[in-house]
Amino acid sequence: MNSQPPTPTRHWRGLDGLIAACALAIxxxxxxxxxxxxxxxxxxxxxxxxxxxxxxxLEMAPPHAPLEAACTGAQGSAAARIESTLQALGPQRSxxxxxxxxxxxxxxxxxxxxxxxxGWAVDAQxxxxxxxxxxGVQRPVVLYLFSTHFSESAPIEPVLxxxxxxxxxxxxxxxPVEKYMGWPLYPWSIARTDNAVTQRxxxxxxxxxxxxxxxxxxxxxxIAGVNLLGEVHHxxxxxxxxMGYGRPYVLTDYSDTSRAGFRDFLRQRFGSVAALNAYLxxxxxxxxxxxxxxxxxxxxxxxxxxxQHIDDAAAGxxxxxxxxxDAALPAGATPWVRVYLDxxxxxxxxxxxxxxxxxxxxxxxxxxxxxxxxxxxxxxQPPGLxxxxxxxxxxxxxxxxxxxxxxAVMGRDQATPAPVPLRQPLPPMAAPGAQVQFWIDAPQDxxxxxxxxxxxxxxxxxxxxxxxxxxxxxRLLAGTCLADVPRRTQQIYPAEKAGxxxxxxxxxxxLLPFGQVQLGINLYGEATYDDSFFDWLARxxxxxxxxxxxxxxxxxxxxxLRAVLDRHRAHGARTFSFFVHPPPATGARxxxxxxxxxxxxxxxxxxxxxxxxxxxxxxxx
Numbered sequence: 001m002n003s004q005p006p007t008p009t010r011h012w013r014g015l016d017g018l019i020a021a022c023a024l025a026i027x028x029x030x031x032x033x034x035x036x037x038x039x040x041x042x043x044x045x046x047x048x049x050x051x052x053x054x055x056x057x058l059e060m061a062p063p064h065a066p067l068e069a070a071c072t073g074a075q076g077s078a079a080a081r082i083e084s085t086l087q088a089l090g091p092q093r094s095x096x097x098x099x100x101x102x103x104x105x106x107x108x109x110x111x112x113x114x115x116x117x118x119g120w121a122v123d124a125q126x127x128x129x130x131x132x133x134x135x136g137v138q139r140p141v142v143l144y145l146f147s148t149h150f151s152e153s154a155p156i157e158p159v160l161x162x163x164x165x166x167x168x169x170x171x172x173x174x175x176p177v178e179k180y181m182g183w184p185l186y187p188w189s190i191a192r193t194d195n196a197v198t199q200r201x202x203x204x205x206x207x208x209x210x211x212x213x214x215x216x217x218x219x220x221x222x223i224a225g226v227n228l229l230g231e232v233h234h235x236x237x238x239x240x241x242x243m244g245y246g247r248p249y250v251l252t253d254y255s256d257t258s259r260a261g262f263r264d265f266l267r268q269r270f271g272s273v274a275a276l277n278a279y280l281x282x283x284x285x286x287x288x289x290x291x292x293x294x295x296x297x298x299x300x301x302x303x304x305x306x307x308q309h310i311d312d313a314a315a316g317x318x319x320x321x322x323x324x325x326d327a328a329l330p331a332g333a334t335p336w337v338r339v340y341l342d343x344x345x346x347x348x349x350x351x352x353x354x355x356x357x358x359x360x361x362x363x364x365x366x367x368x369x370x371x372x373x374x375x376x377x378x379x380x381q382p383p384g385l386x387x388x389x390x391x392x393x394x395x396x397x398x399x400x401x402x403x404x405x406x407x408a409v410m411g412r413d414q415a416t417p418a419p420v421p422l423r424q425p426l427p428p429m430a431a432p433g434a435q436v437q438f439w440i441d442a443p444q445d446x447x448x449x450x451x452x453x454x455x456x457x458x459x460x461x462x463x464x465x466x467x468x469x470x471x472x473x474x475r476l477l478a479g480t481c482l483a484d485v486p487r488r489t490q491q492i493y494p495a496e497k498a499g500x501x502x503x504x505x506x507x508x509x510x511l512l513p514f515g516q517v518q519l520g521i522n523l524y525g526e527a528t529y530d531d532s533f534f535d536w537l538a539r540x541x542x543x544x545x546x547x548x549x550x551x552x553x554x555x556x557x558x559x560x561l562r563a564v565l566d567r568h569r570a571h572g573a574r575t576f577s578f579f580v581h582p583p584p585a586t587g588a589r590x591x592x593x594x595x596x597x598x599x600x601x602x603x604x605x606x607x608x609x610x611x612x613x614x615x616x617x618x619x620x621x
Contacts, residue, residue, distance in 0.1 A: 044094075044100040045098065045100070045565060045568070045569040045574075045576055046224055047099050047100065047565075047575075048140070048141070048224070048576065049086070049089070049104060049578050049579065049599075050103075050577050050580070051103055051106070051580055051581065052106070052580070052593065053581050054081060054105075055111060056071070057129070058078055058107075058126055058129045058130055059123055059129050060111035060123070060126050068080070068081075071129075074128075075132055076129050077129050077133040077136045078129070078133045079132070079137045081582045082105075082137050082582075083137060084583060085103075086101055086103060086139065089101060089580070089615055090616055090618075090619025090620055090621035091621070094619050095620040098565075098569065099565060101139070101619060102139045102140035102141055102575075103137065103139060103141055104141070104142040104227070105141050105143055107146060108146050108154065109145060109146060109200070109208075110154040110156050110157055110201075112127065112207065113154065113200065113204070115155070120200070127208060130211060131211035131212050131214065131215055134212055134220075135215050137222075140222050141222055141224060142223075142225045142575055142577065143212070143225070143226045144226075144227040144490070145205055145208065145226060145228060147201050147230065148188075148229055148231050149185050149231075149235060150180065150231075151185065153183075157186055158177075160196055161177055163195070165189070165192070165255075166196055167186075167188065167189055168187040168191070168234065168252035168253050168255075169189070169252055169258070170250050170251070170252055171250070171296075174187075175237060178239060178240065179240065180239060181240070181596075185239060185240070187239075187252070189253060190253070190466060191255050191257050191261070192255075192257045198472070201229070201473070202473075202476060209482060213481035213482070220482075223482065223485050224485075224486070224575060225485060225488055225575055226477060226482060226485050226486070226487045226488070227487075227489075227548055228473050228474065228487060228488065228490065229470070229473065229490070231491060231492050232466055232469060232489070232491065232510065233491070233505040233506060233510075234253060234465075234466065235252055236504050237250050249504075251310070251503075251504060253462070253465065254295060259292065261461065261465070262458065263289060265460075265464065266288055266457065267288050273286070273287050273291075276288070280454060282412075283454075291454075294309060296309060296310065297310065297311045298414075307454045309452045310458070312501055313447075313449045314449075314452045315455045315456045315459060315503065316377060316378060316379030316453075316456065317375045317376065317378070318375070318376045318407065318442075318443055318447070319373060319375060319376075320339055320374045320376050320388065320390070320442060321371070321372060321441050322371075322442070323351065323370040323371045323372065323438060323439055323441075324337060324370060324392050324402065325368060325436070325437045326436050327435040327436070328394060328436075329394070335350070335351040335393065336349070336392070336393040337349050337350075337390060337393070337402075338391045338392075339374045339376065339389075340389040340426060341376065341386060341387070342386055342387055342420055342423045343387070343389075343422035343423050343425060344423045346376065347374040347376070349372050349373065351369060352532060353370070354368070354553075355370055355371040356525065358439075362437065365437075369530070376407075378407070378449055378451065379451040379453075383415070384408075384419065384420040385406055385408050385409075385417045385418065385419045385420060386406070386409055387404065387420070387422065389401065390402045390403045390404075392432070398430065400429060400433065401431065401432070402432060402436075404445075405444070405445050406446050407446075407447050407449060408446065408448040408449065410448050459503055462506035465506070466507055466509060466510045467510050470489060470510060471514060471515050474514075474517050475515070478516060486574070487517050487518065488517065488518050488520030488548065489517060490522060490549070491507055491521055492505065492507060492521075493511075493522060493523055493536075513543065518544060518546070519544070520546045521545060522548055523547055523551065524549075524553060525552065528551065528552045529567075537571060544573075544574055545571075545572060546573060546574050547575070547577060550576060550578040551578075551597050552564075552607070554606065555607030555614075556607070556611055556614050557614055558613075558618055560614075561618055579597050579598040579599065580599050580600065581593045581595070581598050581600055589602040592604070592605065599612040600612055601613070
């Protein structure tokens with residue numbers, strides 16, 4: 001036996017072999033990945049329009065006119081309506097093979113209930129018609145198990161709304177039923193799953209799934225996905241007025257269930273109340289039971305202690321934003337905005353958001369990208385009166401000064417803030433000039449901000465509530481014949497919107513994968529077609545996604561729409577949905593559909609008629 005150590009030559013030869021083997025393995029893995037991506041790119045993107053005006057045919061709403069024979073009887077279904085709607089859009093597969101036309105079957109869960117004795121029961125006839133529809137349409141289908149705060153005029157809705165346990169709570173109590181676009185908006189609670197509204201949703205889902213699971217395997221295999229509930233997030237008063245800054249900052253959920261859940265959340269995170277007190281930096285809570293969620297604005301309400309404070313900036317970040325347009329820039333060029341804090345540049349952001357409000361007020365700007373936003377982290381800044389300067393970059397990097405704002409970073413003692421000296425001189429800046437149009441939305445000058453470390457914890461808990469509520473239904477479906485069917489959210493996209501305060505919704509955590517649930521996202525305006533969404537998608541590292549609602553809010557021709565669809569397909573979109581309605585039984589539609597976002601030849605709102613025609617051309621009609 002040779003007990004001598006290997007010679008250097010033998011050692012390096014062995015190392016060379018190992019390196020070569022690793023390189024080969026990496027190469028083969030890269031080839032395999034490329035092949036997988038190439039094959040994925042060759043698969044057609046499933047266009048799955050959500051078809052409205054089916055509820056009467058599905059026994060879930062009173063008919064407005066005599067029902068066609070296809071909707072009635074033991075084999076009644078909405079299959080004929082769906083097929084006629086899809087055929088009007090074009091063939092089942094586009095001529096280039098890149099797009100396949102299926103559909104989304106919207107099932108409003110609470111509409112399945114009908115009065116029975118002193119209670120409510122699922123309408124078995126409606127369940128049969130849903131199952132018959134899935135069997136009767138020979139196309140891929142996305143099953144949309146719909147139940148959100150948006151009313152579907154279900155008779156059970158006002159009954160459920162009488163129970164405070166079903167409603168979201170502000171610090172003052174249950175939210176009232178409001179209106180959204182003229183329809184009731186029910187603020188259903190997502191803080192608990194043991195209340196009646198959740199139990200009814202469970203009951204309806206089980207009934208629908210049982211009906212579908214009784215179908216032949218070939219019909220079940222056409223189910224390409226299941227969308228869970230719809231937009232699930234926290235609510236707030238006066239929801240229709242908007243989701244931006246500058247309005248009273250009142251959140252949900254402050255029910256007893258949420259308050260207790262928040263304390264449990266803190267126990268799990270910190271272990272001891274001493275650790276929580278240390279984290280907060282000077283708190284003196286005797287126990288977790290003494291902790292309440294932040295619920296009062298120090299600028300408007302009396303506080304018992306500082307940890308009660310909450311407003312739109314209390315988490316330590318202040319929104320700085322507005323819009324800017326520079327006519328001197330080349331067409332299509334993006335203006336850039338710089339933000340200076342005490343003379344030092346802290347941010348540089350593009351004005352890349354389409355602002356519908358600006359387009360309405362300044363028609364000459366049309367759909368130009370003018371909106372911008374920068375989130376200023378002030379939590380680590382010393383107390384004092386700080387200076388913000390906002391500048392617009394012009395050609396050659398020349399700066400135009402747009403505005404100065406002063407922000408008072410307050411200490412917990414609320415002492416009068418002293419001016420903070422500039423850290424360095426500002427660079428040379430010119431006046432905006434006649435070719436620059438702009439507005440600074442936020443912050444207001446002399447804005448006072450207070451950082452409360454308990455607020456980010458409250459936001460994190462509220463985000464966890466959204467995920468847990470959706471996960472409840474994920475687990476329910478995991479025990480059925482649809483366990484292997486992809487399940488998706490159908491969430492709003494709050495990321496990076498110029499005037500959007502996402503903390504009101506607390507939906508960000510639900511945009512990441514959890515359980516067996518994949519990302520399904522509703523896109524509006526520029527997020528449907530420009531870089532902002534795709535940049536966010538890359539940062540969030542999603543394994544794939546579905547566009548569950550597509551609302552460009554402007555007209556597109558066929559070439560542009562095809563490019564948008566191709567871009568989503570290339571980024572991993574699995575299904576792509578938009579609203580359509582069945583054509584009239586006789587003649588052409590003369591009145592636009594009730595849904596203002598529906599693509600329809602008679603709907604000029606948001607360019608929806610042009611989008612409908614563009615979709616027809618994409619499919620080859």
